[in-house]
Amino acid sequence: MILVGERINGMFRDIRRAIRDKDPGPVQHWAKRQEEAGADYLDVNVGPAAEDPVEAMKWLVQVVQEVTEVPLCLDSTNYDAIEAGLRLCKKAAIINSVPADRPKIERVFPMAKEYGAKVIGLTMDRKGIPKDAEARTALAMEIVAAADEFGFPIEDLFIDPLVLPVNVAQDHGPEVLETIRQVKNLASPPPKTIIGLSNVSQKAVHRSLVDRTFVAMAMAAGLDAAILNLDDDALLDTIATARILLNQDVYADSYLKVFRSRRR
Amino acid sequence: MAVERIMERYTSRVREVTLGATAEQGGTRSHTITVGGDSTLPFLHFEGEVPHRPVLALEVNDVPPAWHQLLLEHYRDVLDDPGAWAAKAVRQFGADLVCLRLVGADPDGENRSPEECAQVVRRVLEAVKVPLIVIGCGDADKDNEVMPAVAEAGAGENLLLGIATQENYKTLTAACMVHKHNIIAQSPIDINICKQLNILISEMNMPLDRIVIDPTLGALGYGIEYTYSIMERIRLGALGGDSMLAMPVIVNVGYEAWRAKEANVPESEFPRWGDQPTRAVLWEAMTGAHGLQAGAHIVILRNPDALRLLRRHIEQLMVPNRA
Numbered sequence: 001m002i003l004v005g006e007r008i009n010g011m012f013r014d015i016r017r018a019i020r021d022k023d024p025g026p027v028q029h030w031a032k033r034q035e036e037a038g039a040d041y042l043d044v045n046v047g048p049a050a051e052d053p054v055e056a057m058k059w060l061v062q063v064v065q066e067v068t069e070v071p072l073c074l075d076s077t078n079y080d081a082i083e084a085g086l087r088l089c090k091k092a093a094i095i096n097s098v099p100a101d102r103p104k105i106e107r108v109f110p111m112a113k114e115y116g117a118k119v120i121g122l123t124m125d126r127k128g129i130p131k132d133a134e135a136r137t138a139l140a141m142e143i144v145a146a147a148d149e150f151g152f153p154i155e156d157l158f159i160d161p162l163v164l165p166v167n168v169a170q171d172h173g174p175e176v177l178e179t180i181r182q183v184k185n186l187a188s189p190p191p192k193t194i195i196g197l198s199n200v201s202q203k204a205v206h207r208s209l210v211d212r213t214f215v216a217m218a219m220a221a222g223l224d225a226a227i228l229n230l231d232d233d234a235l236l237d238t239i240a241t242a243r244i245l246l247n248q249d250v251y252a253d254s255y256l257k258v259f260r261s262r263r264r
Numbered sequence: 265m266a267v268e269r270i271m272e273r274y275t276s277r278v279r280e281v282t283l284g285a286t287a288e289q290g291g292t293r294s295h296t297i298t299v300g301g302d303s304t305l306p307f308l309h310f311e312g313e314v315p316h317r318p319v320l321a322l323e324v325n326d327v328p329p330a331w332h333q334l335l336l337e338h339y340r341d342v343l344d345d346p347g348a349w350a351a352k353a354v355r356q357f358g359a360d361l362v363c364l365r366l367v368g369a370d371p372d373g374e375n376r377s378p379e380e381c382a383q384v385v386r387r388v389l390e391a392v393k394v395p396l397i398v399i400g401c402g403d404a405d406k407d408n409e410v411m412p413a414v415a416e417a418g419a420g421e422n423l424l425l426g427i428a429t430q431e432n433y434k435t436l437t438a439a440c441m442v443h444k445h446n447i448i449a450q451s452p453i454d455i456n457i458c459k460q461l462n463i464l465i466s467e468m469n470m471p472l473d474r475i476v477i478d479p480t481l482g483a484l485g486y487g488i489e490y491t492y493s494i495m496e497r498i499r500l501g502a503l504g505g506d507s508m509l510a511m512p513v514i515v516n517v518g519y520e521a522w523r524a525k526e527a528n529v530p531e532s533e534f535p536r537w538g539d540q541p542t543r544a545v546l547w548e549a550m551t552g553a554h555g556l557q558a559g560a561h562i563v564i565l566r567n568p569d570a571l572r573l574l575r576r577h578i579e580q581l582m583v584p585n586r587a
Contacts, residue, residue, distance in 0.1 A: 250455055250456065250459050250497065250501050250506055250508075251456045251459075252456055252457075252459035252460035252508065253456075253460045254460060254463045254467075257463075258463055262507075
C-alpha cells in the first residue's frame with residue numbers, strides 16, 4: 001500500500017498562511033511528521049487561494065525538500081505550476097492529476113515522460129463525475145488508452161475513481177469500490193488505483209471511523225494507494241491489519257509496531 | 265513455437281551476513297564467510313543473483329556424543345578432543361565451518377561450568393581457522409550462563425551463536441551485542457514466530473545483518489514439505505521487502521536426519537529398506553539437499569559422506585543457468 005500524506009495543502013489554514021507569509025515552519029513540520037508516520041509520498045497542493053500558484057508550488061517543493069527526501073505528489077489543476085514543481089523535484093514525483101479530457105491528457109503525459117513522473121488519472125471528464133462504476137471505468141479506459149498512445153508505462157499510472165463524501169453522495173461508495181475492481185482488468189500489467197480517502201468523510205461526524213472502514217473495504221477491492229491523513233493512528237493500524245488479513249504482509253505479534261516504524 | 269520466459273522481478277533481497285573475523289578485523293580466522301544476498305528464489309540464476317554459495321558445517325561436540333556407530337566411526341580417534349575433532353572436520357572432511365555444540369553443559373549430563381565451556385571454545389578456535397558456530401546445550405537457564413562466557417571467550421571472532429527462541433532470546437542477544445557476534449534465531453516451523461522473534465531481537469538494537477534464521481527443519485519423512493513451505497514463504501517475504509524476514513537461513517540437518525528411524529535401523533530389521541550405511545548417508549544428504557532447495561544458506565551436517573555428496577550437489581546448483 002502506497003501512502004501519500006495529504007497535509008501539505010493550502011486548504012488547511014496553517015499551510016495557507018505559511019504560503020502567504022513565506023514561513024517554512026508549518027510546511028516543514030508536516031513534511032517531517034508525515035515522513036515519520038511512514039509516508040511514501042507527500043502530496044503538495046498550494047490551495048485555491050494562492051495568488052501565484054507557480055511561485056507557490058516552487059516554494060513549497062523547495063521548502064519540503066530541505067527537510068525530507070520523501071518523493072512528492074504535485075497536486076494542482078494548474079499544469080504550469082506542476083511543471084515548475086517537477087523541475088525542482090529531486091526524486092521522481094507523481095502528477096496529481098489528469099481527467100479524461102483530451103487537451104489536459106496531451107499536456108500531462110508528455111510532461112510526465114519528460115520528468116519521469118507517475119500520473120494520477122481521474123475518472124471524470126468535462127461533464128463531471130459519473131455516478132456508476134461502468135461509466136467511471138470507461139473514463140479510466142480512455143486514460144489507459146491515452147497513456148499507451150503516449151508510450152507511458154501503465155504501471156506508473158494510478159486511476160483515482162473519485163470518492164465523494166458519504167453524507168452527500170452515499171450512492172457513490174459502492175460504485176467506487178466496483179471501479180477499483182474493474183480497473184484491474186483494463187490492461188496487463190494493470191494500472192494502479194488510488195483514492196483521496198479523506199474525501200469520503202468530509203463533514204461527517206465520525207471521520208476517522210468512516211475513513212478507516214472505507215480504506216479496508218477499498219483495500220479488499222484491490223486498492224494500491226491512498227492520499228490520506230497520516231496523523232490518524234487508528235487509520236494506520238487499520239491499514240496494517242488489512243494488509244495482514246489480505247495476506248500482503250506476514251503476521252507477527254508486533255505487526256502494528258513494525259508497520260508504523262517501517263520507514264525508520 | 266516460441267516459449268515465453270516468465271521471470272519474476274523482486275524488489276528486495278536477502279541480507280548478507282558475514283561470519284568470522286581475520287586478524288585485520290580483530291579476530292584470528294584465516295578468512296570470513298559471507299552468506300545471503302540472494303535476489304531470487306534458490307538457484308534461479310537466470311532470474312536474479314545468488315552471490316554466495318551455500319556453506320556446509322560439520323557438527324563437533326564438546327563431549328563424546330551418544331551418536332550411532334555409523335557416525336562415530338568417522339570420529340573415533342578425536343571424540344575426546346573437540347579441537348582435534350574440529351581440525352579433522354575441516355582438514356580431512358572439508359567442512360566450510362565448524363558447529364560446536366556444547367552438550368557437556370547440560371545439567372542432566374556432565375553439567376560443565378561456563379568457564380569449562382569457554383575453554384573448549386578457545387581450544388577449537390586455536391585448532392581451526394575457519395569461522396565458528398557455537399550452540400548451547402539446549403537447557404535455557406544453563407545456556408544463559410554458558411553463552412555469555414562463550415561470547416566473551418570468542419570476542420573479536422565474529423562467531424555465530426545459538427540458539428535464541430521466542431521464550432529465551434534476551435541474554436544471548438545481549439551477549440552477541442556486547443561481544444559483536446551473530447545470533448541464530450530459531451522458530452518452531454512457524455513463519456509468524458520467526459518474524460516476531462526477529463522483531464524482538466532487533467528491538468534490542470541488534471543489527472539486522474547479524475541475525476540468521478533457524479526455521480527448524482523436519483527431516484525427510486518427518487515434515488520436510490511443511491518446512492519447505494515455511495522456508496519458501498520466508499524467502500518470498502525477504503524478496504518482497506519484508507525486512508524482518510530478510511535474513512539468511514541455517515538448517516540443522518545432521519541432528520534432524522539422525523532422529524529419523526530410517527537412518528538408524530539396520531537392514532536386518534527392515535530388509536526392504538536396504539543397506540543401512542548407504543541409507544543413512546542418503547537420508548542426511550537428501551534432507552540437506554531439500555534444505556538447499558528451500559533456501560538454506562548454512563547446512564549443519566554430521567556425516568562427512570553426506571557432506572561430500574552435498575558439496576558436489578552445490579557445485580552443480582551454482583553453475584549459472586542463464587540460458
